[in-house]
Amino acid sequence: DADVTQTPRNRITKTGKRIMLECSQTKGHDRMYWYRQDPGLGLRLIYYSFDVKDINKGEISDGYSVSRQAQAKFSLSLESAIPNQTALYFCATSDLEGLAGQGETQYFGPGTRLLVL
Amino acid sequence: EDKVVQSPLSLVVHEGDTVTLNCSYEVTNFRSLLWYKQEKKAPTFLFMLTSSGIEKKSGRLSSILDKKELFSILNITATQTGDSAIYLCAVRGSARQLTFGSGTQLTVLP
Numbered sequence: 001d002a003d004v005t006q007t008p009r010n011r012i013t014k015t016g017k018r019i020m021l022e023c024s025q026t027k028g029h030d031r032m033y034w035y036r037q038d039p040g041l042g043l044r045l046i047y048y049s050f051d052v053k054d055i056n057k058g059e060i061s062d063g064y065s066v067s068r069q070a071q072a073k074f075s076l077s078l079e080s081a082i083p084n085q086t087a088l089y090f091c092a093t094s095d096l097e098g099l100a101g102q103g104e105t106q107y108f109g110p111g112t113r114l115l116v117l
Numbered sequence: 118e119d120k121v122v123q124s125p126l127s128l129v130v131h132e133g134d135t136v137t138l139n140c141s142y143e144v145t146n147f148r149s150l151l152w153y154k155q156e157k158k159a160p161t162f163l164f165m166l167t168s169s170g171i172e173k174k175s176g177r178l179s180s181i182l183d184k185k186e187l188f189s190i191l192n193i194t195a196t197q198t199g200d201s202a203i204y205l206c207a208v209r210g211s212a213r214q215l216t217f218g219s220g221t222q223l224t225v226l227p
Contacts, residue, residue: 033214040126042205042219043160058214090159104149104209108159 003027006091006109013081014117021076021112023091031094032074033106034058034066036087043090049074081116088113119144121208123218131226134196138221141188144210150189151215152180153205160205163191196225 004025013019034046045058047066067075078085091109120143130136149167153160164173166182173180182189193200201224207215
């Protein structure tokens with residue numbers, strides 16, 4: 001079974017609709033992230049959560065909201081979808097590594113391809 | 118604001134060639150640099166470089182970190198068509214999250 005799962009894998013929606021993307025992980029990590037990927041722009045951070053009660057905005061949080069329902073679950077919502085939110089969305093998890101917590105490896109889900117018409 | 122710049126943006130080579138991908142960064146209190154390979158789906162982890170480990174090697178792939186000049190390179194020798202992918206560099210500084218570069222699209226032709 002995959003360690004990080006995302007649902008749905010593909011979604012087509014219309015402008016103005018509210019949608020939710022879900023992420024679950026079995027790695028036992030405290031840290032979870034939502035990214036979007038657009039051609040030529042790399043991965044951009046939307047929101048991140050370092051534990052259930054710690055949620056932070058990333059560099060492009062406008063138009064998005066999140067919910068950390070449990071350590072293993074982190075959901076991303078588009079309150080009113082618009083066409084420029086068409087992108088590939090990734091969830092990731094991580095834990096700090098090394099004695100000083102200086103390292104971090106992120107494990108990615110398979111991605112959700114979203115098309116907003 | 119942390120910043121990661123990768124070059125080139127894209128690269129086309131033939132099988133057997135050696136390639137070098139570059140990643141330069143500006144971060145406050147550098148902690149680690151990570152390389153990922155992304156094919157059609159999610160990124161997969163390649164290497165992590167920290168102050169205590171500035172050179173890593175795995176098969177035909179190797180990476181070094183130059184903390185003085187603030188860059189890292191990813192080398193791939195004897196390239197194969199299966200190496201075609203986007204290669205992402207990410208850096209963690211005192212900011213609480215990783216900052217990713219825009220990636221290098223590598224295409225290896227038969």
